[in-house]
Amino acid sequence: MVLLNLFLYFAFGSLITGRFKDSRFSLVITEVVGFFTYYCLFELVCLPMVLRWQPLSRLSHLWAGIVAAVVILSAVLNWKLWKSKLFELSKFLRTHYQFTFLSAVVVVIELVVIIHAYQFTLDAAFYVAEVTTSLETNMLDIYDPYTGMWMDHFEMRYFFQTYPLNDAVMCYLTGIHPLLWTKTIMEAVCILLSNCVSYLIGKRLFMKKVGTKPSEPSEGQNGFFDMGDYFTPYNKIALFLFFSGMLHFFYTTIYTSSAFYTTRTYEGKALVANVVIPVIFWLYLKLLQDHRKNRYWALLFLVSVGGAVLSNSANMLVPASLFVFGVPLFFQKRDKWILIKTALCMLPGILLIISYVAYVKGYYVLYTYPR
Amino acid sequence: MQTLSIEKAGLSYIFQCLELYSGECLYLFLYGIGIIFILWKGRKSEKRTFLYPSLVLLLTVFNPLLPVTVNRFFDVNKEYYRTLWIVPVVPLLAYLAVKFVTLPNRNTNYRNAVFLGFCCIFLGAGTFVYADGYIEQENVYKVPNEVIEVSELIHENALVKYPKAICDFRLHMELRQYDASILLTADRSQYLAVMQGTHQDDQMLEQNQAVNRILDVILKGEEVPKKEFLGYLDQTNTEFVVVEAKNSVVLNYLSRMGLNRVGETEERVLMHYDLKNPIQYELADYSAYW
Numbered sequence: 001m002v003l004l005n006l007f008l009y010f011a012f013g014s015l016i017t018g019r020f021k022d023s024r025f026s027l028v029i030t031e032v033v034g035f036f037t038y039y040c041l042f043e044l045v046c047l048p049m050v051l052r053w054q055p056l057s058r059l060s061h062l063w064a065g066i067v068a069a070v071v072i073l074s075a076v077l078n079w080k081l082w083k084s085k086l087f088e089l090s091k092f093l094r095t096h097y098q099f100t101f102l103s104a105v106v107v108v109i110e111l112v113v114i115i116h117a118y119q120f121t122l123d124a125a126f127y128v129a130e131v132t133t134s135l136e137t138n139m140l141d142i143y144d145p146y147t148g149m150w151m152d153h154f155e156m157r158y159f160f161q162t163y164p165l166n167d168a169v170m171c172y173l174t175g176i177h178p179l180l181w182t183k184t185i186m187e188a189v190c191i192l193l194s195n196c197v198s199y200l201i202g203k204r205l206f207m208k209k210v211g212t213k214p215s216e217p218s219e220g221q222n223g224f225f226d227m228g229d230y231f232t233p234y235n236k237i238a239l240f241l242f243f244s245g246m247l248h249f250f251y252t253t254i255y256t257s258s259a260f261y262t263t264r265t266y267e268g269k270a271l272v273a274n275v276v277i278p279v280i281f282w283l284y285l286k287l288l289q290d291h292r293k294n295r296y297w298a299l300l301f302l303v304s305v306g307g308a309v310l311s312n313s314a315n316m317l318v319p320a321s322l323f324v325f326g327v328p329l330f331f332q333k334r335d336k337w338i339l340i341k342t343a344l345c346m347l348p349g350i351l352l353i354i355s356y357v358a359y360v361k362g363y364y365v366l367y368t369y370p371r
Numbered sequence: 372m373q374t375l376s377i378e379k380a381g382l383s384y385i386f387q388c389l390e391l392y393s394g395e396c397l398y399l400f401l402y403g404i405g406i407i408f409i410l411w412k413g414r415k416s417e418k419r420t421f422l423y424p425s426l427v428l429l430l431t432v433f434n435p436l437l438p439v440t441v442n443r444f445f446d447v448n449k450e451y452y453r454t455l456w457i458v459p460v461v462p463l464l465a466y467l468a469v470k471f472v473t474l475p476n477r478n479t480n481y482r483n484a485v486f487l488g489f490c491c492i493f494l495g496a497g498t499f500v501y502a503d504g505y506i507e508q509e510n511v512y513k514v515p516n517e518v519i520e521v522s523e524l525i526h527e528n529a530l531v532k533y534p535k536a537i538c539d540f541r542l543h544m545e546l547r548q549y550d551a552s553i554l555l556t557a558d559r560s561q562y563l564a565v566m567q568g569t570h571q572d573d574q575m576l577e578q579n580q581a582v583n584r585i586l587d588v589i590l591k592g593e594e595v596p597k598k599e600f601l602g603y604l605d606q607t608n609t610e611f612v613v614v615e616a617k618n619s620v621v622l623n624y625l626s627r628m629g630l631n632r633v634g635e636t637e638e639r640v641l642m643h644y645d646l647k648n649p650i651q652y653e654l655a656d657y658s659a660y661w
Contacts, residue, residue: 052660053657053660054660054661055657055661058661113505116507116508117501117505117506117507117508118506118507118508118509118513118514118515119506119513120541120544120545122544122559122563124544124545124548125544125545125547125548125559126559128548129547129548129551132547132548132549132550132551133547133551135551136551136552137551137654139654139655139657142655142657143654144558145547145551146547146555146558146559147547147554147555147556147557147558148533148547148551148552148553148554148555149554150654150655177512178548179511179512179513179514179548179549180511180512183512183513184511184513198462201462202465202469205420205462205466206469231473235473236469236473239468239469239472239473240465240466240469243464243465243468243469243489243493244461244462244465246490246493246494247398247460247461247464247465247493247497248461249499249500250396250493250494250496250497250498250499250500251396251398251460251461251497252394252396252497252498252499252500252502253391253392253393253394253395253396253498255372255391255392255452255453255455256392256396256455256456257456257461258461258500259500262500263500269453272456273453273456277456277457278459278462281459281462284424285420288419288420313450313453316447316450316453316454317453317454317456317457320431320432320454320457321457323427323431324424324427324428324431324432324457325424325427327427328419328423328424328426328427331423332419332423353445357444357445369655370660
């Protein structure tokens with residue numbers, strides 16, 4: 001199921017990255033782009049159905065149809081690309097066997113240790129119970145996950161974060177129990193995606209000098225810890241993943257992003273902390289390289305909308321992150337369009353904050369029944 | 372951060388927040404050292420990557436005025452600490468470690484020593500996530516077996532499809548994750564408010580009186596008069612009370628109130644109350660809109 005999820009993101013992402021004419025098709029970037037595209041599209045389909053009090057079963061069937069159509073379309077359009085990428089990937093893994101081995105060890109250790117552990121966290125009472133409640137009642141956001149009681153209006157705090165509803169849809173379609181889906185499958189997805197983003201950041205940090213294309217393994221290498229001066233950029237990336245993983249396991253108080261990574265991995269907040277914000281940082285690095293490339297700005301906008309689907313925390317954190325990285329970009333490049341584009345990317349989060357504040361102040365209520 | 376208040380702490384909020392956020396971890400301190408190193412010795416690209424965003428962070432996220440100002444418009448007491456997630460602590464520290472380990476023209480001894488040095492620094496500067504012990508999952512659902520057993524017991528003894536229960540804290544938080552056909556008497560915030568003695572305004576107190584009083588019994592062992600207590604159970608339609616087996620005070624009280632012991636697990640006892648007018652809970656019918 002983890003692989004199925006990754007394949008779906010890959011198919012969604014291929015529709016976008018497969019159309020990029022001026023750059024190589026990247027599996028990891030496609031995966032990350034696909035993840036955000038998947039959830040943005042789900043939001044577009046899900047929200048009208050929630051507002052129209054439609055059942056989970058109907059949303060599930062509709063979503064299954066859309067996903068099937070996207071996968072088929074993507075396969076038709078990108079088949080040759082996928083095939084060539086598969087050959088390229090297998091060659092890459094063989095050529096960069098040290099990187100492959102070290103990265104795989106790091107990721108597998110993270111997966112086994114984190115997924116195998118039992119954690120008691122309060123927010124699971126919402127994030128997981130929201131999924132079980134949707135399945136039990138065959139409705140969307142109508143019943144209180146904490147108690148199971150009917151609610152007369154939608155709780156706007158969680159209204160736009162449809163990530164748990166996607167979990168419910170997938171549980172409905174596959175018959176997998178929500179606890180297994182959220183705390184094992186989506187946990188694994190979060191860990192893998194987070195490592196994908198760390199890989200992208202590492203790649204940007206260690207492969208940006210002129211002439212540092214991935215070098216072939218040199219003769220005379222004596223092993224993984226005896227590399228002498230044979231550190232290829234990819235070996236550096238593997239080491240980067242190793243240190244990042246280590247820091248995640250030790251940067252632990254109940255508040256840190258690393259704690260969410262290791263103990264609350266199934267929550268949307270963990271994805272915001274360990275995927276969304278690092279992706280914004282990675283895009284900042286890409287924009288430092290070429291801030292005029294509209295593709296990166298479009299991705300930033302996609303991440304900004306997609307983040308809000310994962311957790312309402314993103315409504316505050318995504319605009320804040322965009323500001324933190326947008327301002328230095330502007331001062332370095334001195335291009336007023338940077339400020340305009342940054343502001344545009346901040347807009348979804350800001351609008352959602354305003355909508356929530358308006359709800360809290362009593363300006364509007366969305367009822368769960370006709371009035 | 373439930374324990375901190377921006378109104379009370381004022382400009383010192385950010386420092387208290389940083390203290391709680393970091394706990395015994397020194398990584399933010401190491402991040403600061405890393406930034407100073409880059410300022411002093413870093414290449415231009417390193418400054419662009421890490422230093423300049425850190426300056427903006429210093430003026431915004433770390434600025435004592437910001438939480439105070441923002442809190443005037445939105446209540447960010449509980450969430451402000453999350454802005455610290457933006458600080459690229461992990462990427463910077465991992466980057467510097469790799470940079471020093473892989474410096475060109477160094478021999479293997481140097482690399483091994485630096486590698487071990489960084490490992491020691493990172494291990495020493497943090498708190499291992501499983502420092503209090505690694506608890507293995509008991510089953511594929513990743514909830515204690517007790518949750519599954521109690522859920523089965525409730526259904527075995529329930530007369531309705533959607534029985535309602537109130538449980539000890541941990542079970543209460545996990546029961547509906549496993550089985551959403553069991554309704555719960557108290558929601559999370561109500562439960563926490565009673566448990567932590569958090570202030571509830573008069574309107575809330577009036578609305579929640581029945582649930583609050585039942586929780587007073589379960590959590591604090593208060594002995595509410597029989598008529599009053601059973602009235603609260605009837606009012607909230609609570610059929611089952613699940614209590615830890617070691618909590619003999621509450622168990623004795625519940626027995627005296629006339630609740631029947633209908634099942635037990637290794638750690639918990641399931642008490643049943645015969646509701647005077649049990650309300651059959653039914654899901655709302657939306658089929659007219661489908």
